[in-house]
Amino acid sequence: MDDALIPEGAKRCAFPIFMIGIIIVGAVLLWGVYAMFLCWFKGLNQTNMNDYYGFALWIWADLAVIAVGGGAFFTGLLKYIFKVDDLKNIINFAVIIGFICYSSALLILAIDIGQPLRGWFIFWHANVHSMLTEVAFCLSCYFAVLTIEFIPNILENRQVNKVPFFHHLAHNMHGVMAVFAATGAFLSFFHQGSLGGVAGVMFGRPFAYREGLLIWPWTFFLFTWSAAAFGPCFTLLVTKITEMITGKKLVGDKTVNLLAKISGWMITTYIIAKIIDTIYWAFVTAPSMGFKLGHFYSNNGFYGYWILITEVILCGVVPGLLLINKSTRENPATRTIAIILGVIGVCLNRWVMVLQIMAVPVLSFDTWALYIPSWQEVATTILPVAYGIILIAVAYRYLPVFPQELELNESADTAAQN
Amino acid sequence: MIENKKVHKFGMVIDLDKCTGCGACMVSCMSENNVPFKEDESNKKDSITWMRVYKLTNGKSFPETEIVYLPRPCQHCGGIGDHGHSPCVSVCPATATDYGYDTGIVSQIYTRCFGCRYCMGACPYHARYFNWWDPKWPEGMEKYLSPNVSPRMRGVVEKCSFCYHRYQLAREQAIVEDREIEEMEYQTACTTACPAGAIVFGDLNNPAHKVHQIVKPDPHPDPMNHKVVGKSRNPKVFRLLERLGTNPKVYYMSEREWVRKAGDNYLKGEWENVKTHHGASSSHG
Ligand code: SF4
Ligand code: SF4
Secondary structure, eight states, X not given: OOGGGSOTTOOOOOHHHHHHHHHHHHHHHHHHHHHHHHHHHHOGGGSSOOSSOOSOHHHHHHHHHHHHTHHHHHHHIIIIXXXXXXXXXXXXXHHHHHHHHHHHHHHHHHHHSSOGGGTTHHHHTOOTTOHHHHHHHHHHHHHHHHHHHHHHHHHTSTTGGGSHHHHHHHHHHHHTHHHHHHHHHHHHHHHHHHHHHHHHTOTTOTTTXXXXXXXXXXXXXXXXXXXXXXXXHHHHHHHHHHHHHXXXXXXXXXXXXXXXXXXXXXXXXXXHHHHHHHHHIIIIIHHHTTOOHHHHHSSSSSOOHHHHHIIIIIIXXXXXXXXXXXXXXXXHHHHHHHHHHHHHHHHHHHHIIIIIHHHSOOSTTOOOOOOOOOHHHHHHXXXXXXXXXXXXXXXXXXXXXXXXXXXXXXXXXXXXXX | OHHHHOOOOEEEEEETTTOOOOOHHHHHHHXXXXXXXXXXXXXXXXXXXXXXXXXXXXXXXXXXXXEEEEEEOOOOOOBGGGSSBOHHHHHOTTOOEEEOTTTOOEEEOTTTOOOOOHHHHHOTTOOOXXXXXXXXXXXXXXXXXXXXXXXXXXXXXXXXXXXXXXXHHHHHHHHHTTXXXXXXXXXXXXXXXXXXXXXXXXXXXXXXXXXXXXXXXXXSOXXXXXXXXXXXXXXXXXXXXXXGTOOOSEEEEOSOHHHHHTTSOOOTTHHHHHHHHHHHHHHTO
């Protein structure tokens, strides 16, 4: 039915099957949209947030998607600036995932603020001292860059590309993409960093506060570093999931292993820095404010040492080692375990840096504030996931996302035809 | 225009040995500042209490049990080194909360706040409150609203302003009469309402004011922690979480050591050091 739109030579499932999938995910999406409108029209009383727990589930999701969306800037940097040519096989997909992550992040922010119609105040009345101001500026600019990076891929759709103007536009945009990749990397460095800074500068909250360099707390650098380290893991994970769903190999092993190797080294160096940061914070920063480590991890029903150990060791050191070691990296099973652990690790880090901060009591006579999200929060947190699945499905069906697809599936297809 | 040239530093001292926990300060604050309330106030975590009274105990069993009530308004933090970068002010992306260098008061511009709640995350005193609901006044009650204070809409953050409107009124009067504001001309609602006289309010910069005389603020940074400025030289006086360098302008006073110790977090053995140092610094005051 939609054959004319599908990339030449590519095999796709029948249109009705495709539509059934879209409708199922679309229903989840609508559920999220309904919750979103409730928050907009009735207000944030629809959530279980309160004055002690002013940031909630979706703010964590916001930071997590930005972190895992880091695969786009880092892969772009490697491909276009450091000329790691093999990554051309995955860069389109990395950009699409990045685009989804960043558009989701902006959407979540629009739901999160109490007065969405005043969102522009952050640009108009900008406070240059606030890390959040830097986040807002860089995030919006970087989203624009990602859109520019995504456009040539859309223009390569079989029908669109027949129009000479779009054909040449796509071609020329590819030619200048290095400029955008460089701009994106620059912007990403700052907004990933300033997201880390958001927590690190809160000197009234000893769990979050970090010392640092000039105006930047250590968390500034750790956030950028972790996004560059774990972002590619997420790109690989989504690629793997797409391959499983489509039943096709979409990216060659050489590219996958290369990206996994780079990610592995980034994770390993990051986690060393993270461990040093944690030790310095636990033994110097926090005690100088009257706190011992145990204060942040005990006397509550959820935040125990397990969270620190899981984040740093299980989901940091382990995936790092699995990915720098050639044999475990090239073994599909251990590689997949490593990238899953990596993605969980960075999400856990963002969880801790957003939510644990709120939960830890600071006044000596205060208590822990624990929190269970309302269904509206859950629905609006799942909303971007559903949107992402739909966008990936549509892009995969109609755009030439994976340049290696035909070559990797040629023999299987011919076999099927015979 | 003497008034415009003078740099004030308004602050408060709350005598915890006098406070009975009656809550008059909370009530007067709410009515003075048009603070909205919920139909059901049972969940205190999303109630708006610009002034909130905490109940502290020494944790001992009868007959040694002691209880103290600790009223907590916004502490009007001066930030690290008292440079005006309070925890909440420095983080607000839209400059919706600001530090008044001429008054030491941390303001909140409701019409500029867009509700990101970053300031709430940054304030360790939980002194900031979000309007989760649209304010609703029972029929007829809107007639009791103060015309000097704007009610706040859903989706913005609010907090104690040291009854800034009272300062504005007193200042205007003083400007017209070309003189300085008198101590008693500008007093917050909680101060005037407290039946026990536990709250004292005034200009910490003015040696004639009672707050200054009680607190005897140290003009030098704390030698043990340079982030801390304006420490009291009165050994009975302390601030909440002083060691973080938030530099609050609300001081507390108590004869009882356990109460003073509850003001901050200390590692094992640290309190003895701090206490000795605290006492020593008061000797030159
Ligand atoms: S007490 Fe909280 S709201 Fe008040 S000035 Fe300090 S940080 Fe800001
Ligand atoms: S909630 Fe309002 S006052 Fe607080 S940081 Fe955000 S914009 Fe500023």
